[in-house]
Amino acid sequence: MIELKHISKYYEKNIKALDDVNLSFKEGELIVLKGVSGSGKSTILSLIAGLTKPSRGEVIVDTKHISKLADHFISLYRRENIGFVFQRYNLIPSLSVKENILLPLLPMKLKKEELERRVVEVTELFKIADKKESLVKNLSGGEQQRVAIARSNVNSPKIILADEPTANLDETLSLEFIAMIEELKSKNRTIIIATHDPLFFNLAFVDRVVNIKQGKIV
Amino acid sequence: MTDKFNPYLFKYAYGVLLRSFSKNLFIFITLTLLVALLSATLFLSSSIKNEYTTRVSNQADIIITNQKAMQYRTFNLNQLQRVLNIEGVKSARGRLYGAYYFEKADKKLNIIALDEFESYSNRLLDETNTELEGASMILSAQAKNLLEEYYYKEYFNFIKENGSLRKVPIKGILKSKDIQKRENLILMRSELFRDIFDMDEREISDISVTVSNPDEVAFIAQKLEEIFPNAKIALKKDTLVVYERSYNLKSGFFLSIFIVSFFTFFIIIYDKLSGVSSHEKKEIGVLKALGWRVRDVLEAKFYEALLLSLGAYILGTFLALLYVYLFNGAILLDIFLSQNDTLHHVAISFTPSIASMILVFLLSVPPYIFATIIPSWRVATTDADEVMR
Numbered sequence A: 001m002i003e004l005k006h007i008s009k010y011y012e013k014n015i016k017a018l019d020d021v022n023l024s025f026k027e028g029e030l031i032v033l034k035g036v037s038g039s040g041k042s043t044i045l046s047l048i049a050g051l052t053k054p055s056r057g058e059v060i061v062d063t064k065h066i067s068k069l070a071d072h073f074i075s076l077y078r079r080e081n082i083g084f085v086f087q088r089y090n091l092i093p094s095l096s097v098k099e100n101i102l103l104p105l106l107p108m109k110l111k112k113e114e115l116e117r118r119v120v121e122v123t124e125l126f127k128i129a130d131k132k133e134s135l136v137k138n139l140s141g142g143e144q145q146r147v148a149i150a151r152s153n154v155n156s157p158k159i160i161l162a163d164e165p166t167a168n169l170d171e172t173l174s175l176e177f178i179a180m181i182e183e184l185k186s187k188n189r190t191i192i193i194a195t196h197d198p199l200f201f202n203l204a205f206v207d208r209v210v211n212i213k214q215g216k217i218v
Numbered sequence B: 001m002t003d004k005f006n007p008y009l010f011k012y013a014y015g016v017l018l019r020s021f022s023k024n025l026f027i028f029i030t031l032t033l034l035v036a037l038l039s040a041t042l043f044l045s046s047s048i049k050n051e052y053t054t055r056v057s058n059q060a061d062i063i064i065t066n067q068k069a070m071q072y073r074t075f076n077l078n079q080l081q082r083v084l085n086i087e088g089v090k091s092a093r094g095r096l097y098g099a100y101y102f103e104k105a106d107k108k109l110n111i112i113a114l115d116e117f118e119s120y121s122n123r124l125l126d127e128t129n130t131e132l133e134g135a136s137m138i139l140s141a142q143a144k145n146l147l148e149e150y151y152y153k154e155y156f157n158f159i160k161e162n163g164s165l166r167k168v169p170i171k172g173i174l175k176s177k178d179i180q181k182r183e184n185l186i187l188m189r190s191e192l193f194r195d196i197f198d199m200d201e202r203e204i205s206d207i208s209v210t211v212s213n214p215d216e217v218a219f220i221a222q223k224l225e226e227i228f229p230n231a232k233i234a235l236k237k238d239t240l241v242v243y244e245r246s247y248n249l250k251s252g253f254f255l256s257i258f259i260v261s262f263f264t265f266f267i268i269i270y271d272k273l274s275g276v277s278s279h280e281k282k283e284i285g286v287l288k289a290l291g292w293r294v295r296d297v298l299e300a301k302f303y304e305a306l307l308l309s310l311g312a313y314i315l316g317t318f319l320a321l322l323y324v325y326l327f328n329g330a331i332l333l334d335i336f337l338s339q340n341d342t343l344h345h346v347a348i349s350f351t352p353s354i355a356s357m358i359l360v361f362l363l364s365v366p367p368y369i370f371a372t373i374i375p376s377w378r379v380a381t382t383d384a385d386e387v388m389r
Helices: A041-049 A071-081 A097-108 A112-125 A141-153 A171-186 B007-019 B021-058 B077-084 B118-128 B141-149 B177-182 B190-196 B214-227 B236-273 B278-289 B294-326 B332-336 B354-380 B384-388
Strands: A002-011 A015-025 A030-034 A056-061 A082-085 A159-163 A190-195 A208-213 B062-068 B071-073 B089-095 B097-102 B107-113 B137-139 B155-159 B165-173 B185-188 B206-211 B232-235
Touching: A002 A041, A015 A041, A015 A056, A030 A041, A041 A056, A041 A082, A041 A159, A041 A190, A071 A082, A071 A097, A071 B294, A082 A141, A097 A112, A097 A141, A097 B007, A112 A141, A141 A159, A141 A171, A171 A190, B007 B021, B007 B294, B021 B236, B021 B294, B021 B332, B021 B354, B062 B214, B077 B089, B077 B206, B077 B214, B107 B141, B107 B190, B137 B141, B141 B165, B141 B185, B165 B190, B185 B190, B206 B214, B214 B232, B232 B236, B236 B354, B278 B294, B278 B354, B278 B384, B294 B354
Parallel strands: A030 A190, A030 A208, A082 A159, A159 A190, B107 B185, B137 B165
Antiparallel strands: A002 A015, A002 A056, B062 B071, B062 B206, B062 B232, B089 B206, B097 B107, B137 B185, B155 B165
């Protein structure tokens, strides 16, 4: 379903993030990309999400050559297929939980009732229904994490990408997050998590752990 | 356009404005004041220009004022007859006007003998709906206020040259809004005028001449110069030049306002163009990562800039209209028309200038929108990954 073929990625000043990476992910799989900071695992997520383009190689999702799509179509692809949980959540602090969750849906011009239905669905699923109207800046770290996951699921994406999702959480909250991921896995979502948190490496429902070191699969 | 409008993006843009409330309020107030100042200046400017053009077009082809040793003198009817005898002169009229020095108030009262100034004074009377009967007078509101200060509510005592008093009842008040504010003006019949200033029936203040063939104006003026070598002969086109010179001098002031306004405006524009803040940049990156297209980002930014700049434009224009038409352009108009100005003693009729409104709109709203959109476009077309880093 997702294929990375001979991917290399260089950032400014010829910093090599990925070097001839070949990787594929099946539908419904939960894969953990393991590696230290700067190993290139976040870059893999960005490439799959179409947030950046490879310097060399191809990213193919469901036969679509993502890396060759124009910006307009990449945005549409993201909107329809990707849910992204960022390391620092990337929520807008001065907006309410509901407003943050609705952000991916605003350009879609859905009916008000449909928007409301989706918000209710994800806030109940991720147990933040009672905080719907609260401003994000007034929430705890764990609550913000749940808002971020709710937002990444509001468009019912096929693929969920999580970049160091537990980096700012204590162990209890990290376990809560893992429980939420298990719930999503049960809904047959393809989940790719980039992390160096050992909590993820021995989970029974993780299909594969991919080791990345200095931009290469090891 | 309707199916392209996205109310959610509009609401989001409105929320963005509220989130940076103090910063946006400052820009809004500055823009509003700039629009108001520019619009008011343009409205006043076009009204003045319109006024002098109208006045000159209604004026006689030639006005002759008598002088002796460069001092003003009256003409007599014999001299008027000599003008009428010149071949090519269509008509020549003696006019009667002057000023009375009200010593107690140390103020000048401008007096026009009604029958002599047909077009101008009749225009004023039409607005007043008052018949001027016999030995009475009609005052401008300012003249009325001045006389009332000295307890002359129903009449005024003019002191004649021989020291005797001439009591003249006040018949009415001129309704012309602009005249009311601007000058101490009195209208009366010529008989009364002559009595107050001790002028005999043959005396006139000046002579207005109309020429049959416009191409012969210069030739007739030459003839008049031969007959009255010491008189001041003013041609219609010369008067226009005097008005224009006077106005152009004031335009320097207008230009200064214009430059200062636009300097301030372009500082705002420059600030906007120099880039979006890191906070805004990150927000655009996040929105892109969440599936917003470049056009979605730009649409939201468009609404954001439109709300602010159009709001400021509408409020600024409204304030300018209020200032010019309700408060008669106080201060600014006085700067444009100083006490010595040729146009000071005319009624300025304000007419809303659509062209000025369009000009200010084009100079304020689109530049602000572009200045908001262009930096956002630069960010939105960069890799979201790079923007969020």
